[in-house]
Amino acid sequence: MFVGVPREVKDHEYRVALTPAGAHELVARGHDVVVETDAGIGSGFSDAAYRAVGARTVPTAEAVWRRADLLLKVKEPIAQEYSLLRPDQVLFTYLHLAASQACTDAVMNSGTTAIAYENVRGADGSLPLLAPMSEVAGKLAVQAGAYHLMAAGGGAGVLLGGVPGVRPAHVVVIGAGVSGTNAAAVAVGMGARVTILDLNIARLREVDAQFGGRVTTVTSNKFELERAVLDADMVIGAVLVPGAKAPKLVSNSVVARMKPGAVVVDVAIDQGGCFEASRPTTHSDPTYRVGNVVFYCVANMPGAVPHTSTYALTNATLPYVIALADKGWRKACAADPGLALGLVTQSDARGTRKRSRDVASVG
Ligand SMILES: NC(=O)C1=CN([C@@H]2O[C@H](COP(=O)(O)OP(=O)(O)OC[C@H]3O[C@@H](n4cnc5c(N)ncnc54)[C@H](O)[C@@H]3O)[C@@H](O)[C@H]2O)C=CC1
Numbered sequence: 226m227f228v229g230v231p232r233e234v235k236d237h238e239y240r241v242a243l244t245p246a247g248a249h250e251l252v253a254r255g256h257d258v259v260v261e262t263d264a265g266i267g268s269g270f271s272d273a274a275y276r277a278v279g280a281r282t283v284p285t286a287e288a289v290w291r292r293a294d295l296l297l298k299v300k301e302p303i304a305q306e307y308s309l310l311r312p313d314q315v316l317f318t319y320l321h322l323a324a325s326q327a328c329t330d331a332v333m334n335s336g337t338t339a340i341a342y343e344n345v346r347g348a349d350g351s352l353p354l355l356a357p358m359s360e361v362a363g364k365l366a367v368q369a370g371a372y373h374l375m376a377a378g379g380g381a382g383v384l385l386g387g388v389p390g391v392r393p394a395h396v397v398v399i400g401a402g403v404s405g406t407n408a409a410a411v412a413v414g415m416g417a418r419v420t421i422l423d424l425n426i427a428r429l430r431e432v433d434a435q436f437g438g439r440v441t442t443v444t445s446n447k448f449e450l451e452r453a454v455l456d457a458d459m460v461i462g463a464v465l466v467p468g469a470k471a472p473k474l475v476s477n478s479v480v481a482r483m484k485p486g487a488v489v490v491d492v493a494i495d496q497g498g499c500f501e502a503s504r505p506t507t508h509s510d511p512t513y514r515v516g517n518v519v520f521y522c523v524a525n526m527p528g529a530v531p532h533t534s535t536y537a538l539t540n541a542t543l544p545y546v547i548a549l550a551d552k553g554w555r556k557a558c559a560a561d562p563g564l565a566l567g568l569v570t571q572s573d574a575r576g577t578r579k580r581s582r583d584v585a586s587v588g
């Protein structure tokens with residue numbers, strides 16, 4: 226099978242979907258690997274490193290998309306890539322269709338068979354291809370939020386950990402899943418006072434045990450959410466309803482009453498964000514203000530630390546890539562129902578059909 230890896234084109238996106246080690250594995254199994262020139266450079270992999278393991282490098286994205294039976298990406302296709310989507314190809318990448326009608330239309334109309342990383346499930350119901358990037362984004366959320374909480378970063382000028390005699394910042398995390406608990410760990414490590422909210426009490430029990438009482442856990446409801454957000458110096462949005470748009474949990478009227486100079490980091494922005502005022506931003510221009518509150522809503526946060534993120538992502542994706550390349554998507558999905566859950570569009574004799582699960586969630 227021809228496996229293609231184009232260079233990522235989203236703003237400041239330096240990850241790549243396959244490492245030279247992954248290419249080596251595929252070539253050893255008899256597959257042809259085609260990588261766009263400089264696709265790996267942002268993650269520290271030269272073209273020569275890919276060629277050394279038997280992959281070919283080609284100068285244009287068009288050449289990769291044209292040849293590949295299995296097209297590996299990191300981020301969803303953006304407008305300049307829509308015309309490259311085609312039938313008779315399997316696209317394996319993050320898609321986040323619930324947040325983008327334009328991308329949904331492009332993928333559906335192209336006739337491609339698309340499998341979304343973020344929808345693939347492990348046997349235990351976990352999200353094995355989302356988790357590594359949620360770990361990265363959760364940790365980065367506090368790092369980015371702490372920067373923007375400084376006066377020069379647009380925030381109130383509060384040091385996360387405080388100093389003896391001065392209160393630390395209050396960091397509120399909405400969602401106690403993978404990104405939320407990783408954010409809490411870094412915030413605790415930096416000396417902040419941390420509150421974490423979730424609907425899932427069993428999950429809060431685990432978090433309480435994990436942090437030995439160092440984090441305040443609160444069952445999420447409108448009243449408690451408002452109370453926590455109004456007292457926060459930093460709020461991290463880390464909720465997920467898999468396959469659906471993020472629920473809008475914090476209204477503009479609550480934001481208007483937040484502390485001046487508070488910072489919101491809405492990690493859940495790739496599913497639409499959990500604040501009414503959230504809209505996607507880029508690493509080039511990561512923040513905007515809503516009244517006196519700074520919003521940071523970068524939809525590809527892990528792209529900023531590609532030397533970490535590319536390894537973390539491809540460690541998780543490679544077994545699935547191998548299954549898709551060795552067996553083809555139909556047999557691979559039949560053998561692994563968790564992979565089949567990632568299938569969002571499929572090409573058949575009558576054209577592409579959209580799976581109903583995601584149709585419902587496009588808002
Ligand atoms: N911006 C970026 O660069 C990145 C964004 N993400 C996104 O971060 C979000 C979170 O992902 P994970 O942490 O992996 O999800 P997760 O599934 O591990 O955790 C989500 C948590 O949210 C909770 N939740 C759902 N609805 C809630 C509500 N109404 N109130 C309170 N809690 C609620 C769930 O019970 C769960 O514990 C996803 O949208 C994911 O795509 C992930 C990586 C990078």
Ligand SMILES: CC(=O)C(=O)O
Pocket residue numbers: 319343355358359495524525526527528
């Ligand atoms: C999960 C995701 O969208 C990212 O890593 O950019």
Ligand SMILES: [Mg+2]
Pocket residue numbers: 495524525526
């Ligand atoms: Mg994203």
